[in-house]
Amino acid sequence: MKKNILIIPGDGIGQEVTTWGKEVLNKIAEKYHHEFIFDEAIMGHTAIEATGNPLPDETLEKAKASDAILFGAIGHAKYDNDPSAKVRPEQGLLKIRKELGLYANLRPILLFDELLDASSLKPEVLRGTDILFFRELTGDVYFGEKKRNEDNTFASDLMNYNRYEVDRIARKAFDAARTRSKKLCSVDKANVLETSRLWREVVQEIAKEYPDVETEHMFIDNAAMQLVKNPKKFDVVLTANLFGDILTDEASQIAGSMGMLASASVGDGTGFFEPIHGSAHDIAGQNKANPLASILSAALMLDIAFGLQEEAKEVTQAVADTLKAGWRTGDIANAETPANKILGTKEMGAKVLEFLK
């Protein structure tokens, strides 16, 4: 198989972690005789510094022309502390999602037994948890019209959904539920929001086409609570852009650390694969970041973008083997982890490569 893969490291720890996602893809290519051709492009703060634009045209063109994208992270504290900045790194990420039509963001909460103790939740609460989030990614209050009046006394963002936007992501989620335990929970705030009421209506309609899937509707506040109380009760979770952003970060604690979670954004065009963690500027360049989320993003790419299930499984297994052998980065270590088992980014990445043989 021959594929063109674009690497967009982005900001902060992005460069360090995508290095290892790429190494793993290289290893898989070698082993299974695929040809993966890599190119690289800039986005976010890095791109603003270089060109003034968080998503340069060249990056977008390369993205559209590639078969899959491995992305690192975005964001910089500089802009966070300056709410009036007009050009911001995140605009690059939002624009590429929109331009590539990446309306479905899949976030599997994959729990490795070895990390049961890394979580702040009790092991008995966690054991057996396996959730697949479908977060809508190109609509909602993220993309609605933004306003600020001239004297800075008022600001607004339009939260909005079109029926077809709910329809297409719902179908993807129901299809996935069919291949799993046939349970789907749709999360909204239909007791307050008109957008959520439209969302719920559409999901109710589509549910009729999937009578074999048990469908539940839950309010976002309740879902945020249940996710801590009893994560096992969830299987496929379908939700809007903003609620999905919040719930999936919260759910990262089920997996022990944000540093473990990969995501796949898919839709009309080239698929986009990225860790759910951010740019973590506080540890950038210090060889401290956990490369596993980027490596697992590469596994999702193999599986979802290229249909290479065996290769994907092998990568996930190598991550499991690395953890089983006791290797940890700082974020997933605990008080009992021996100091000589705690590795930096490079050493952890190299371990996974070893297990890929």
Next chain:
Amino acid sequence: MKKNILIIPGDGIGQEVTTWGKEVLNKIAEKYHHEFIFDEAIMGHTAIEATGNPLPDETLEKAKASDAILFGAIGHAKYDNDPSAKVRPEQGLLKIRKELGLYANLRPILLFDELLDASSLKPEVLRGTDILFFRELTGDVYFGEKKRNEDNTFASDLMNYNRYEVDRIARKAFDAARTRSKKLCSVDKANVLETSRLWREVVQEIAKEYPDVETEHMFIDNAAMQLVKNPKKFDVVLTANLFGDILTDEASQIAGSMGMLASASVGDGTGFFEPIHGSAHDIAGQNKANPLASILSAALMLDIAFGLQEEAKEVTQAVADTLKAGWRTGDIANAETPANKILGTKEMGAKVLEFLK
């Protein structure tokens, strides 16, 4: 002290739990020689059934005329499953919040040592947690214009804030931080939302007037994660209506159960005191609901509305003593709780009264 207290039981378990909040207030009145005069009014589904209106004029008039309101819960599954219903119980709650100018919702996350084991979080993660949420309550996407186009292909809700709305709640939160450990965390999504950028600007400005308070800004996704990972890192948390709704429900798991959390809504007029739990129709009328959140709401009323700190402390202490003596309702029991220690709503309420002597 002479006070007029309006009881609004609302829907579901509301009647059962407010009964005990009221009993406790009665007991305190007797013991401390206060005169509490009670009246009752309807709201929500109950009011729709009786009058067609979720907030009848009579209820609103009584509310405005009273010195404090003890509220139960609102909502009914009937409307949740019918997204196209035009009249909904929640409209009553939203309208009374707006009409009374209840812009600040205080939600203390009070952790009783006895309940450390009732949580899905590890005791060592929880121990020492003490958070006070300030949730803005009369703005945001809750009250912005709602639209639905004629052919039902589009829906929207306007998320919006005025500067003065952020200003007044921020000041309340900073004032509270001064009386506590002088740490304030403001939660927003300023990397995406214009509303959040205005929010952050205003909070940054006000922070300058409180140089003794250590101010931090956090994105909502990160906050939802950190709250599970390390709740102890939070003290006063300031946030908008929607984010506050989500975060405080999530935080209920720190206290072991939604059935434990009280809240105070204050602002321009009569204060409004209510549990953060919902109407829980599945257990309504079965003597299963936990009355402690209503009792603790009564304690907040004594403290915040009437300035009766000693009386408030005594109520909280009676709840602590009841828990210390091993008494539990179902929601806060665990596998080790002896069956004869698990009480119904009435029995639990009566226990607290006993401890109030």
